[in-house]
Structures are given as C-alpha cells and as structure tokens.
C-alpha cells in the first residue's frame with residue numbers, strides 16, 4: 001500500500017479490468033480509482049434523458065468487490081461536452097433556461113445513479129481561465145450559454161441529488177500562483193453565495209522540474225478558505241516543455257526513446273518524495289490519485305506529442321520504480 005494518511009488512487013479504463021497485471025497492481029497498491037473517461041458527459045450523456053452508465057458501473061462493481069473507493073470525474077467539462085446540451089437558438093428568450101435545465105437534469109440523474117458509490121465528485125473541471133485578466137474560461141460552451149452561473153447551478157444540483165458526497169472544483173496548474181489566484185477567486189465567489197463546495201481538486205500534471213513548494217502553497221491557500229484538498233490527476237512528466245509545445249506542438253523536448261537517462265528518473269523520484277512529504281504534512285489532503293496506474297498506459301505518451309513518457313510510480317511491467325520506493329521508504333537512497 002502506498003500511503004496510510006489518505007486513499008491513494010489511480011485513473012483507469014474499464015478495459016484494464018481485463019488485464020491481469022493491472023488488476024493485480026490495483027488490488028495490491030490502490031485504495032481508490034477514478035474513471036479516466038467513462039464517467040464524463042461524453043460517455044454517460046448519450047442524449048437528453050439517455051444515459052450510458054454501463055462502462056462506469058463496471059468500474060464500480062470492481063471497486064466494490066475489491067474494497068476500493070471510487071472518485072467521480074467529472075460532471076461538467078468544456079472539452080468533449082456533448083453538443084445536445086447546447087442545441088437551440090441562443091437568441092431565443094427561453095434558451096438559457098433550456099440549457100440550464102439540461103445541465104441540472106443530467107447532473108441530478110448521474111449523481112443519483114452513483115449515490116453511495118462514489119465518495120467525491122469533480123463537479124466542474126477546468127473552469128478557470130489560463131489568460132491573465134480573465135477569471136473564468138470564457139471559451140467554454142458552458143460559459144457561452146450561461147455565463148459563469150453554470151458553476152453554481154452544477155454544484156447546487158449535485159448537492160440536491162446527494163447530501164453527503166464531497167463536491168470539488170478540479171483544475172490544473174494550481175501550483176502556479178497566477179492560475180491558483182483565478183481558481184480561488186471562483187471558489188471564494190461560490191462560498192460567498194452559499195454554494196455547497198467541499199474542496200479543490202489539484203490535478204498536478206507536473207514535470208521533473210516542478211517545485212513541490214508551489215504545491216505546498218496551493219494546499220495552504222485552500223485551507224485558508226476552510227476547504228479540503230484532493231490531488232486528482234498526479235503525474236510527473238519526464239519532459240519540461242515550453243508553453244508552445246502544449247499550444248501548437250513546437251519547441252517540445254526531444255523524445256528520450258526507450259533509454260530514459262537514470263538521472264531523469266532519479267530527478268522524478270526525488271520530486272515524488274518531496275511531493276508526498278508535502279502532501280502528508282497537510283491534514284487537509286484527503287485523497288491522492290495518479291492519472292493512470294503504470295507507465296504502460298498514460299495520456300502523456302500521445303500528448304502534447306507522441307513520445308516515450310514514464311510519469312507514474314510503476315513501470316510498464318507494473319513493477320515499482322525508484323519514484324515508488326522514494327515515496328514509501330524515506331531511508332532509501334535514490335541513485
């Protein structure tokens with residue numbers, strides 16, 4: 001088991017439940033799972049009033065059989081948002097109410113379906129802007145249809161459908177002061193309106209050159225608002241690319257190929273150790289999940305470009321890496 005202070009989770013796809021090595025790894029080391037994709041509206045929200053719960057139910061069943069908890073991800077995301085939510089003419093007087101009703105109906109159905117089966121929901125994902133001077137992600141179709149109020153509608157509908165599940169706003173780059181300021185401005189606005197929100201989910205898609213100090217500051221900032229913290233999508237990329245790599249695929253660091261230098265894996269292990277020391281020092285941290293369970297399956301092998309990446313705690317053979325040993329045993333000397 002990775003840590004006793006909080007559940008330690010990993011994102012998975014239902015297909016991995018048919019892979020013996022993944023099942024064994026989950027059973028041995030993970031106490032929480034997140035659906036990498038199948039609890040998103042793109043999978044569940046087939047159409048108005050039509051729900052595809054079967055793939056997510058498979059994960060729930062596996063979790064229950066193995067005494068593993070489930071984190072819900074996510075009720076709303078601008079990426080891959082099904083277009084039926086926004087169908088209609090935005091200049092019609094009833095359009096706003098129609099879209100709001102579709103959102104609330106969807107959230108009510110999904111949260112009700114999984115009531116008692118998930119311990120937390122990422123109610124909204126990545127709603128803060130990446131642009132200086134802009135708080136909300138204004139390019140989101142949700143923002144276009146409803147303005148920033150959609151966030152409040154989503155939280156209130158989720159709470160009405162399940163009075164006890166923990167409700168989170170989830171975002172990336174909260175370890176950076178500028179993005180954190182925007183995320184926390186949204187949180188403060190919700191709190192001031194009495195909107196039910198329990199915590200902030202920090203995705204923590206970081207890289208070997210990230211400083212754990214920024215994470216420490218993010219956790220403290222959330223605590224000062226009276227909320228709890230979850231780490232929701234942790235991975236430590238081997239590459240520290242410039243912004244252009246993410247924006248248009250240029251300037252990306254060269255592929256290490258199959259022979260990743262030990263120095264880079266050691267750097268990764270050191271950061272994982274520092275990070276877990278920070279996480280364990282905050283009692284407000286109640287759940288920590290990696291985005292994937294082993295280097296065999298990671299979104300970073302195709303994003304921002306195709307290349308070898310090894311961002312997780314277990315290698316592609318599902319064996320513990322130096323990063324794992326660095327986290328679980330403080331006495332181990334990283335080579």
Ligand code: G3I
Pocket residue numbers: 036037079080125203233299
């Ligand atoms: O399942 C279909 C398959 O039927 C189809 O043939 C194939 C062809 O493109 O696509 C498959 O769907 C892909 C899906 O992953 C499952 O593999 C989608 O194209 C692809 O866009 C999708 O990517 C996911 C991405 O979110 C977008 O939903 C990644 O797996 C997933 O890791 C990533 O996760 C996000 C978090 O939800 C939010 N934070 C960032 C994180 C990384 O982008």
